[in-house]
Amino acid sequence: MSDHAGLWTDYKEKKKNRNSVCLGKICISGAEKTDTIVKNAVDELKKGLMAMVGLEPEIVYEDHTVNSSTVCSSGREILDSEEYRISIKDNSLIIEGKSPSAILYGVFDILRTVACEKEVEKSYAEGKTVRPSDPLRMLNHWDNMDGSIERGYSGDSFFYENDEIIINERTRDYARLIASVGINGVVINNVNVKSAASYMITDRYFDKLAQLGEIFAGYGIGLYLSLNYASTIEIGGLDSADPLDEKVIEWWKIKMAEVFKMIPALKGFLVKADSEGRPGPFTYGRTQADGANMLADIVKEYGGIIIWRCFVYNCRQDWRDKKTDRARAGYDNFMPMDGDYHDNVILQIKNGPMDFQIREPVSPLLGGLRKTNQMLEVQIAQEYTGHQIDVCYLIPEFKEILAFKTYCREQDDTVADIVSGKTFGSRYSGIAAVTNTGNDFNWTGNYLAGANLFGFGRLAFDNDLSAEQIAEEFIRMSISADDGVVSEIKDILLPSREIYERYTCPLGIGWMVKPATHYGCSVDGYEYDRWGTYHRADHFGLGVDRSDKGTGYALQYNEPNASIYNSPEKCPDELVLFFHHLPYTHVLHSGKTVIQHIYDAHFEGYDEAVRLSEKWDSLKGKLDDEIFENVKERFALQLENAREWCDQVNSYFFRISAIPDEKGRQIY
Numbered sequence: 298m299s300d301h302a303g304l305w306t307d308y309k310e311k312k313k314n315r316n317s318v319c320l321g322k323i324c325i326s327g328a329e330k331t332d333t334i335v336k337n338a339v340d341e342l343k344k345g346l347m348a349m350v351g352l353e354p355e356i357v358y359e360d361h362t363v364n365s366s367t368v369c370s371s372g373r374e375i376l377d378s379e380e381y382r383i384s385i386k387d388n389s390l391i392i393e394g395k396s397p398s399a400i401l402y403g404v405f406d407i408l409r410t411v412a413c414e415k416e417v418e419k420s421y422a423e424g425k426t427v428r429p430s431d432p433l434r435m436l437n438h439w440d441n442m443d444g445s446i447e448r449g450y451s452g453d454s455f456f457y458e459n460d461e462i463i464i465n466e467r468t469r470d471y472a473r474l475i476a477s478v479g480i481n482g483v484v485i486n487n488v489n490v491k492s493a494a495s496y497m498i499t500d501r502y503f504d505k506l507a508q509l510g511e512i513f514a515g516y517g518i519g520l521y522l523s524l525n526y527a528s529t530i531e532i533g534g535l536d537s538a539d540p541l542d543e544k545v546i547e548w549w550k551i552k553m554a555e556v557f558k559m560i561p562a563l564k565g566f567l568v569k570a571d572s573e574g575r576p577g578p579f580t581y582g583r584t585q586a587d588g589a590n591m592l593a594d595i596v597k598e599y600g601g602i603i604i605w606r607c608f609v610y611n612c613r614q615d616w617r618d619k620k621t622d623r624a625r626a627g628y629d630n631f632m633p634m635d636g637d638y639h640d641n642v643i644l645q646i647k648n649g650p651m652d653f654q655i656r657e658p659v660s661p662l663l664g665g666l667r668k669t670n671q672m673l674e675v676q677i678a679q680e681y682t683g684h685q686i687d688v689c690y691l692i693p694e695f696k697e698i699l700a701f702k703t704y705c706r707e708q709d710d711t712v713a714d715i716v717s718g719k720t721f722g723s724r725y726s727g728i729a730a731v732t733n734t735g736n737d738f739n740w741t742g743n744y745l746a747g748a749n750l751f752g753f754g755r756l757a758f759d760n761d762l763s764a765e766q767i768a769e770e771f772i773r774m775s776i777s778a779d780d781g782v783v784s785e786i787k788d789i790l791l792p793s794r795e796i797y798e799r800y801t802c803p804l805g806i807g808w809m810v811k812p813a814t815h816y817g818c819s820v821d822g823y824e825y826d827r828w829g830t831y832h833r834a835d836h837f838g839l840g841v842d843r844s845d846k847g848t849g850y851a852l853q854y855n856e857p858n859a860s861i862y863n864s865p866e867k868c869p870d871e872l873v874l875f876f877h878h879l880p881y882t883h884v885l886h887s888g889k890t891v892i893q894h895i896y897d898a899h900f901e902g903y904d905e906a907v908r909l910s911e912k913w914d915s916l917k918g919k920l921d922d923e924i925f926e927n928v929k930e931r932f933a934l935q936l937e938n939a940r941e942w943c944d945q946v947n948s949y950f951f952r953i954s955a956i957p958d959e960k961g962r963q964i965y
């Protein structure tokens with residue numbers, strides 16, 4: 298293991314060896330021992346058990362029925378093949394699965410059990426069967442080939458440097474790290490495919506990509522690339538990227554044949570088209586479906602898939618125009634073509650209609666689209682949620698999103714049901730996160746941000762895990778197994794998202810960030826709203842009217858959600874300014890007026906951030922000094938940030954509303 302493994306696959310700590318009798322002999326059933334994934338799994342098992350309990354298990358194999366060439370051509374088949382079962386027989390542990398990946402996940406389950414100091418015999422006495430919730434569990438890297446990372450907060454890329462692909466020990470450690478939490482797909486380059494990245498699909502990079510794909514495949518992880526939609530122009534020498542142009546289609550056919558031959562492990566592509574300056578089919582008067590289907594038809598013969606993002610909107614639109622609404626864009630652009638997308642296209646939908654704000658409603662495309670493969674996209678890179686400086690444990694938010702009832706049918710209608718493929722029997726579905734890793738020794742900059750990477754994987758694998766269970770596992774595996782420490786850190790992580798929300802954007806209004814970086818407060822600052830008008834704040838009130846009297850966005854939801862969001866009385870407080878323009882004196886369900894809520898939330902949010910930081914301070918000497926100092930340094934910055942947000946937001950709304958704080962606190 299290299300020095301860079303870190304976090305939960307760094308089995309350096311000796312664990313209490315409780316009831317480990319059945320760890321002495323481990324039987325693997327259902328997969329060939331010569332398979333690379335199985336070999337890696339066994340290697341992991343031996344390495345982990347030796348480091349944690351000083352024991353080298355005897356491994357036996359039985360019932361060799363499948364191997365890694367098992368081809369899964371649908372989400373259901375992926376789920377069947379990745380299910381594992383762990384049981385105990387004659388004092389030995391049995392790991393059964395229908396594929397090598399299932400065995401790998403079973404191995405990591407056992408290692409987690411030992412690392413969390415749970416009793417092995419008790420954990421598996423009744424037999425434990427785990428079937429992943431979502432067929433595709435992916436990470437999206439926004440890494441650029443010069444080594445920078447768009448929205449990266451933990452060092453440079455470990456995939457690229459100076460336009461070259463890096464393959465070293467850290468590459469394998471990364472594969473181990475993410476496989477251990479169940480990730481089975483990785484997009485390794487930024488969705489904004491510019492300069493050298495456009496050449497990823499040329500012979501300049503084929504060898505390295507083939508190697509990378511093989512390493513990932515050894516851990517059950519599929520390799521995906523972001524594609525420049527206008528490659529025909531950028532690198533192909535054509536003057537068009539029109540998806541219906543024969544020359545364009547012919548170029549892609551030749552290109553894809555070459556790419557899939559040269560990178561055998563490649564599984565498909567992610568495409569950002571017609572958004573924020575990226576090219577796309579709209580340029581040629583074609584639909585998003587025309588663009589996606591053209592590519593999908595071509596990659597189909599190689600078993601490839603096209604993941605097409607729904608983040609399509611006009612970033613130059615005039616936010617002063619009260620009928621124009623960016624929130625509507627995803628639905629307006631994609632709903633009319635529901636059913637037109639071919640079966641190896643997946644639409645990837647950001648969790649909210651805007652852009653990963655601390656609080657947004659769930660996108661109405663989820664539960665709107667019924668005849669199209671869908672994937673949920675969340676962001677664990679903390680772009681708008683504190684840059685991995687501020688602690689913001691996002692798993693509670695992801696749980697809320699997955700539990701959201703879309704009312705697209707009578708049952709099995711939550712986002713979790715949709716993205717698991719259950720609701721509509723989709724051919725492909727799943728969940729992707731814009732990832733938060735970089736070259737920092739601990740992968741995520743702030744040690745506590747590791748909880749979001751770990752947690753995303755665990756949750757995607759098992760939607761039923763609670764945010765608390767996940768936090769507990771993360772802490773025990775990577776920080777400390779001491780019950781007192783575990784409980785204190787859980788008390789820091791679990792409320793951290795709501796605390797961040799309190800000292801930043803109130804009641805779903807969003808944005809208010811410094812332009813470009815998106816860290817720190819600037820009430821009128823967001824760059825795409827250069828007039829500072831998105832919040833519609835004036836002397837009397839604030840918020841955006843997205844009801845039927847305003848932009849009509851609320852009506853994009855199924856009933857009863859549409860009626861709930863459409864009414865300021867029924868709309869939940871935390872989203873009320875997202876959907877309605879209200880006077881400062883409007884009384885919320887909480888009994889507070891809007892303006893008093895703003896003051897209270899900001900003062901309290903700051904105070905709570907101080908309490909989190911004091912809690913961390915109380916852990917000095919109880920955990921590794923490096924981890925302690927790493928987080929302590931960031932807490933100091935978080936408090937400055939929280940203070941600045943509190944002061945700026947409160948003074949802005951005090952000045953504009955001229956309504957004083959009823960508790961008489963000083964507003965600067």
Ligand code: GCU
Binds near residue numbers: 448489652
């Ligand atoms: C946000 C982010 C961009 C990113 C974009 C996307 O707007 O600020 O950096 O490119 O999302 O998701 O494509």
